[in-house]
Amino acid sequence: MNFRMELTISHGLKINNIMREDLTKINNTRYSLEKIFPDAQDFLPLLGTDYVEFYVGNAKQSAHFYKTAFGFQSYAYKGLETGSRDSVSYALKQDKIVLVLTTPLNSKSPINDHLVKHGDGVKVIALWVDDARKAYEETTSRGAKSYMEPFVEKDEFGEVVRAGIYTYGETVHMFVERKNYKGNFLPGFVPLKSDYNPESVGLKYIDHMVGNVGWGQMNKWVKWYEDVMGFVNFLSFDDKQIHTEYSALMSKVMSNGNGRIKFPINEPAKAAKKSQIEEYLDFYEDSGVQHLALTTDDIVKTVAQLKSRGIEFLPPPPQAYYDEIPGRLGVHMDIMKEDIKELQRLSILVDADEDGYLLQIFTKPVEDRPTLFFEIIQRMGAQGFGAGNFKALFESIEREQANRGTL
Secondary structure (H helix, E strand, O other), rough: OOOEEEEEOOOEEEOOOHHHHHHHOOOHHHHHHHOOOOOOOOOEHHHEEEEEEOOOHHHHHHHHHHHHHHHOEEEEOOOHHOOOOOOOEEEEOOOOOOEEEEOOOOOOOOOOHHHHOOOOEEEEEEEEEEOOHHHHHHHHHHOOOOEEEEEEEEEOOOEEEEEEOOOOOOOOOOOOOOOOOOOOOOOOOEEEEOOOOOOOOEEEEEEEEEOOOOOOHHHHHHHHHHHHHOOOEEEEOOOOEEEEOOOOEEEEEOOOOOOOOOEEEEEEEEOOOOOOOHHHHHHOOOOOOEEEEEEOHHHHHHHHHHHHOOOOOOOOHHHHHHHOOOOHHHHOOOOOOOHHHHHHHHHOOOEOOOOOOEEEEEEEOOOOOOOEEEEEEEEEEEOOOOHHHHHHHHHHHHHHHHOOOOO
């Protein structure tokens, strides 16, 4: 059954067409190309996430890590063997998620500057569009700083048009037009075959990507996404909602019209001690992508597999958190399929809104610097971001910060 989502702008989304009994039939939220945010200008428009490119110190070893630990498969390759003399890239795929891992091949590559300053991290968020030239013109005419003018790449399978603009920090949005391309990934890449193909852990697509920006910068970038990208701010949290005894932050969630692209933007807030956002900014040394939220249809199975492969997650909240789940979920307990004891064993968090519930968990940082991490999320109707879990989550993060001496 296809469920059509409609928006009620206040504190979040309202799914008007789903009756209570239909929630039992939802496996995970899916987004069509239909516009669900009427206030979004949506002049690009965006069709989805094309790929996410990381600049890393060793692409070969990073590819092995993401295959082994996260269940990605070899997809495409660009390097010396394909004529690339300054960088090498491994593209990995799991369902609709494509990660590109890129490393420099010599000391003159500008990629080195990015690595020295930031460490491994996200450089490019590539967005799938029907017309890359138009997307570039629309955004640059509205004030976006150009990263790359429209460029046509061709091979025997057709052509791809790409163009890029800068967003916060040194992060780039790349517009990718591939309607006239029948190849594997991109021109310049060749299919990557491997005898080593670990089983998928069930990750489906990118739910959202979170950016951390500096003090007093959040509203600037909210306005940038509204004016330059045609997004809408559909959810906001201030430091009164996101705080613990020691730290606080503020966050606003931006989305394109069809809801496929969602970018929460965080900034630190004054508190007794240093927040996770301040820690990120200290070690990344700029604004940047804090985490990628990846969806699954079975979070219990996915998390169990990730743990068995060595992925470390944040420590669990106290017993009282799980004791209170029935009260927090209310009527949604009637349709909740997961066993609370199993969720507690795996440290999975649960939250609910008027439309359903969600399950989520956060990894520890996957780099040596305490910067980038991943969220695993399963939406059972709920459209929020786990506001009911903020306190438990940030207290877990603070315990990790205390261990690192950065709180």
